[in-house]
Amino acid sequence: MISIRAHLLSTLLPAFICISIAAGFSIYFSSKAEYLARLDSELANIAIDLRFIKTDPGPGRDPDREPERNPERGNPRYRNRNEQPTRLNANRLAGATAQLQNTLFTNLSAEVYCEVWIGNRGINLKTDNLNGGKIIHPVAFSDAPFFYNTTLDNGLPVRAWAARFPIMMREKQAPKVILAVSRAGVDDALARLARNLIGGGLAACLLFSGLLIFTLHISLRPLKVLGEQAATMDAESLHERFSEQSAPADIRPIVERLNNLMAKLEESFARERRFSGDLAHELRTPLAAIRTTAEVALKWPEQSTPDDFQEIHNLAFGLQQTLDSLMLLARMESATAELQTETVRPANIAEECVALHTGTAKEARIRLQTELNPEIEFNTDPRLLRIMMTNFISNAIEYAPAESTVNILVGEEGSLFLCENDAPNLTEEDLNHLFERMWRKDAARTESGHAGLGLSIAKACADSLNLELDASLKKSRLRIRLRIRNT
Amino acid sequence: MRILLVEDAVSLRKPVVKALKASGYAVDETGDGEEGYWLASEHEYDVILLDIMLPHMDGHEILKKLRADGNETPVLFLTAKDTIEDRVAGLRLGADDYLVKSFAIEELIARVEALGRRRYRKSTPVLKVGDLELDSSAKKVARGGKELKLSAQLFTLLEFLMLCAGEVVSRSDIEEHIYDEQADPMSNVIDTAVCALRRAIKTPESDAPLIHTRRGQGYMISEPEE
Known part of the structure; x- marks a missing residue:
């Protein structure tokens, strides 16, 4: 995956170069067309001037007189009022040609090249600046003017105008006229323009490239900073946050989401770290006690007593319980536990569980008060339901103060099971952690029969059975409720 | 030498006290953080063995207060917390040694001896x-x-x-x-x-x-x- 910067550069730069080239061509060809149009206009004006030059009709003829129609041939003729028409002989023709040439070309500028063919009289007139050379003809002549580029014999590039042109009205066929002016100035101007366009285009491309790189560097800087900060993030820096204030509006939603994610990760890591620390404490402390007791007994046998062996037995039993709970929790959480569902009455299971805890409750001076609705029945796994109820009841007996009452209800407020006990030390904040693995209100985790796994196991069981489990605190009484999840 | 052991797990505290006493040390013990701090402040111990997770006042807090009071008694953290962060945090607070549960009792006694010698600026046993x-x-x-x-x-x-x-x-x-x-x-x-x-x-x-x-x-x- 290429970077955004490389992607923008590889897209924008060629696009700009293409646009620049197209613009350059456009400017060049429009300028060229304009220059040629000017030349064409100049040639057209010269042609108009030429059209209106008064030509001498020949010796004895009055050019101002209207041509007289030959009634037989219908052709216009110039005739002197006092003279009869006669044929021109060769000498007269040469003289007439020279005179015509003189008349036609006298007023032409020295930069204008002109060639005239009077076909029916075989006359070919050329301006002196052609030096006897000729202007290349177009393929065909017509009354409409035809403009074209050509080169004179001396290599001079010219713009030419060609048309049949009625210079002398008495001619049967209009003469062919070619006018030309030098194109050298235009070509020079165009060459200069092309050089300027290429040079300017290259400079513009370089400038644009620099500007583009600079702009991308500035614009993408927040992304770069974000990327660099993200790259340095690890488990130790989860408390850090990306700056939302300095982030551009475009990426602010991303930054906000990242910060939310970081907060969740931090919370999750803290929970996992707490869990691993608590687990280490729950496993290592009894293990250390077993090991130390055994080592002291070995090293100083006179110090050991039968109580030490009883202690080792109790510790090993506690460890076994913790490990069993962990295994059960792992099975529940990985959803590998096979459910064996059947129709059960929760009141019956609750009654069994209460009976099992009566002795413990008596020792702790806790009253167990039950209100079990025997009518309720539903389809579930009785093993998991029993695990949950046992955990709720033993938890309530463990943490309720002496001389208090634990209420156990089935069918109350639409619940399958409800356990209520006094919890004077518990806070609303604690409810957020109540079902976390290994969580105990006593942060010191002083030795007790509970590792803090009971409620998390119950939660995993409830999730497996698709039941809803919640805890609430009202007037310092903890209420744990199990009910069918609303779908 | 006189040792103070602050450990809330009675099952571990008992054999450790036995071992230390059998090794000739005078040992005071408690399972409560506040009481541990009070004992450490009131008596001149040669070495203090301190658990981290303690009721009422944790081991870090006790050590911080002792050092703030100018008490330079060598302290050995005896804890189940074994991550590098925990060890570093403990040592940075001014602990002199760190021993993770479970441990060999011989090793604990050897470390206590070493800390005791250090207190009296002796490098050899x-x-x-x-x-x-x-x-x-x-x-x-x-x-x-x-x-x-x-x-x-x-x-x-x-x-x-x-x-x-x-x-x-x-x-x-x-x-x-x-x-x-x-x-x-x-x-x-x-x-x-x-x-x-x-x-x-x-x-x-x-x-x-x-x-x-x-x-x-x-x-x-x-x-x-x-």
């Missing part, structure tokens, strides 16, 4: 005064190359005197370092013990007195006076 040698690791005493048999209490008394060799040690110092809270030493008990120690370190080959009485001040162990 073998202490010498004249021709008297005491190996605090091997728990052996010899004079002129001949091994002597000493009771655990006399060994502890001799070790304390030799750690402070060349300095006058008052009776109250001896009480503070040799006897734990449960013992109720009377002043004549110290004198009796010193007298017994003098006899115990005397051999037919070497009978020059090493323990000298400084009237109104206390006792001092040093080379025989001319």
Whole structure:
């Protein structure tokens, strides 16, 4: 995956170069067309001037007189009022040609090249600046003017105008006229323009490239900073946050989401770290006690007593319980536990569980008060339901103060099971952690029969059975409720 | 040497206290953080063994307060927390050593000995005064190359005197370092013990007195006076 910067550069730069080239061509060809149009206009004006030059009709003829129609041939003729028409002989023709040439070309500028063919009289007139050379003809002549580029014999590039042109009205066929002016100035101007366009285009491309790189560097800087900060993030820096204030509006939603994610990760890591620390404490402390007791007994046998062996037995039993709970929790959480569902009455299971805890409750001076609705029945796994109820009841007996009452209800407020006990030390904040693995209100985790796994196991069981489990605190009484999840 | 053990797990505290006492240390114990801090502030211990997760005041807090009070007693953290962060945090707070549960009791005792020596600026476990040698690791005493048999209490008394060799040690110092809270030493008990120690370190080959009485001040162990 290429970077955004490389992607923008590889897209924008060629696009700009293409646009620049197209613009350059456009400017060049429009300028060229304009220059040629000017030349064409100049040639057209010269042609108009030429059209209106008064030509001498020949010796004895009055050019101002209207041509007289030959009634037989219908052709216009110039005739002197006092003279009869006669044929021109060769000498007269040469003289007439020279005179015509003189008349036609006298007023032409020295930069204008002109060639005239009077076909029916075989006359070919050329301006002196052609030096006897000729202007290349177009393929065909017509009354409409035809403009074209050509080169004179001396290599001079010219713009030419060609048309049949009625210079002398008495001619049967209009003469062919070619006018030309030098194109050298235009070509020079165009060459200069092309050089300027290429040079300017290259400079513009370089400038644009620099500007583009600079702009991308500035614009993408927040992304770069974000990327660099993200790259340095690890488990130790989860408390850090990306700056939302300095982030551009475009990426602010991303930054906000990242910060939310970081907060969740931090919370999750803290929970996992707490869990691993608590687990280490729950496993290592009894293990250390077993090991130390055994080592002291070995090293100083006179110090050991039968109580030490009883202690080792109790510790090993506690460890076994913790490990069993962990295994059960792992099975529940990985959803590998096979459910064996059947129709059960929760009141019956609750009654069994209460009976099992009566002795413990008596020792702790806790009253167990039950209100079990025997009518309720539903389809579930009785093993998991029993695990949950046992955990709720033993938890309530463990943490309720002496001389208090634990209420156990089935069918109350639409619940399958409800356990209520006094919890004077518990806070609303604690409810957020109540079902976390290994969580105990006593942060010191002083030795007790509970590792803090009971409620998390119950939660995993409830999730497996698709039941809803919640805890609430009202007037310092903890209420744990199990009910069918609303779908 | 007198040790304070602050550990809330009774099942672990009991055998550790047994082992330390069997090794000749005077040991005070508690499972409560606040009480641990109070004991450490009130008595002059040679080494404090501190758990981190304690009720009412955790080990980090106790250590922080002790160091803030200017108490420089060597502290060994005895805890189940084994991550690098936990160790670093403990050592940065001013702990002198860190031992993760579970541990070999021999290792714990060896570390306690090392911390005790460090307190008295001794780098070797073998202490010498004249021709008297005491190996605090091997728990052996010899004079002129001949091994002597000493009771655990006399060994502890001799070790304390030799750690402070060349300095006058008052009776109250001896009480503070040799006897734990449960013992109720009377002043004549110290004198009796010193007298017994003098006899115990005397051999037919070497009978020059090493323990000298400084009237109104206390006792001092040093080379025989001319």
